[in-house]
Amino acid sequence: MRSSIPSILSTLAVASSALAAPTASAAAVETRTLDELHQAALKEGGVVTLWHGGDEKYQQDGLKQAFEKRFPGMTLNSTVDLSKYHDTRLDEQIAANNVYVDSIVLQTLHDYPRWKDQGVLMEYKPQNFESIAEPFKDADGAYYGYAIFGWSTTWNTQKYNGALRDFKDALKPELKDKLILTYPNDDDAVLYAFDLVIKTLGVEWFDSLLTQNPTWVRGSATPGTQLSLANTSYVATFGTGGRSGGGIVNTTRPTDAPFVTWPQTAAILKDAPHPEGAKLLHNWLLSDEKLFASPQWTVRTDAPSNFPNIFEEKNTNVTGFREFMLDRANVERVRFWFETRLGTAQGLSPLEDAL
Template sequence: MKGIIYSLTALVMMAPSVFATEIETRSLDELYAAAIAEGGELVLRAGGDKADQADYYLNMFKARFPKIKLSHSVDLSFYHASRYDNALEKGGAADVPDILQLQTLHDYDYYAERGLLESYKPKNWDKVYPDCKDPHGHWTGLFGVSFSNMINIDVIDEDKAPRDAMDYLDPALKGKVVLVYPHSDDAVLYQFWNLKEKYGWEYLEKLVATKPTWVRGTSMPYVAVNNGWYGASFTTSWAFVPYPNSDARFMLPKQDYFLTWFQVAAIPTHAKHKAAAKLYLNWMLSEEFQGKWLQWPVRMDIAAPGGYKPLREHNTSPADFHRFMLKRDMIERFRLQMEQLIGPIEGVSPLEMDYKVKP
């Protein structure tokens, strides 16, 4: 009996070194060769609300690894998650992707707790912000996304652009503001929750009374502002460095808190092409990609574009957004409050929108 106890004690003491997930050491070329040997296929499900939303980085991946047959779909994250759930109900059928890349951060906690995600740490994992990865390697952030002020300086003078919440109550902005229904998107709902917490319910009533144009999908505001149909939105994202020949500018608040999260990815345990999935995660954390991302890199050692200070020096917290996403009862109650205040969501799914027509 004493020997058994000693053996168990020794095993527990050895556990951190024996069972800990090691950080990947293979090069991208070595991982590429392994993915080709596996069959050269990769199936990715990316959260988003516009069909071409992932093209910016996936086109780079395809050009870098032309022998990988990549198939992907962009859809609202909760739909991708529910499809994964349904595939699991069938015993891990063909519908399981190789990469789940979602904005619904609470889903990763749910899946990890049930042993449904691989434990894997890509190369450069140790350089990722601590709050943006699972310490056991079940999921990792890939790139940062901030929602804040997007302004068309041809519609609104840059020096008069709204930056903080109170600025959006200015009567001069009437007819120039486009916002996402907060009850249609958890990230936007989080923005409105923080507005309520700082300025009170009365502020939300005043904002709604300005009669902004409400739309579904966080892509429509950046399309609408970039096209000059509207002058401002704070419920969307845009590149830190202005695009050539565009009047659109991304402007952080002067004082207010703003939303940031890191789009997260994981490898399901039932994935068929795990070598290709590992190649994807390693490339996303490589300097090749991180140095080209349009907003915050997830790596602490790579500077943000446009001369922006490191994320930790700004009034934002990806960890707080993750905590918010875990509070599902509170979220659903506040979602219904927003519907009562603003009215029911109108319009087709953002995946079916005609982005050539002004909303």
């Protein structure tokens, strides 16, 4: 019998009640067009301050450029940092009654119900709110998913010509000393990824992985960046995200254990200094022109027929990460299980490592 990490599973009732209120509020869905919202935002000052979770400063540069190009005269001030640090700083703003952030997009899904209960989130329903899948949104519009994120298996095809897909593939002898992985005890989404694998393949798999002598780093984007560089010996990573690597990096989804997906979730602060700008940003993020530009997983249920349906993916549970995050006692227990084997996460913040 395989051993497994001790855990306490959140009940479905707890997870469901934390996500959405039993009945929707009477607030109407936004009826203004993007052009009308644009004009309102310009009159307000033409600024949006966004705090976005992430682990490399460049990660939302594309969003800023696309938004400002689409809406001339607007400025999107986007700050990227680890969500576990953003939420603490936001709590400080709330406590001091000095909220200067308009919009948040964070990985810490457990924070949203708490902030709603505190009454610090704006209950606002952007266009297409009714088309967002029910598990991805608060019924009152306090928060909602706008995109589906997920982890994959990634390798450099110029450094390795073998087959890499499943988590067991990481145990191949030729990959010894050539794996680069994110500390699971430093990122809750990576923690969840490792927890899922061990629940499926057993602690024996993790013990074997350690004998491969992988390099452990901070930041989910760091492994993909490092293995794409010609002057490193790293070949593969899994359970993380990252940039494409200029066509020399291949990605795939494993089949021997579940992989992680979740709805990246957004909210507007009730005391946002630029509410019209934030509304413009959120309506655009959920618009047809933004979400349906190319086939991909989406939070909306009315996607074109050629779009993949995240709920039909057999090897991932897109609502599982939220349930995991809501059970903070279990998260801490699992985190320290890994920390006893790996030690505390070492190295600079991924925002300061110059990668």
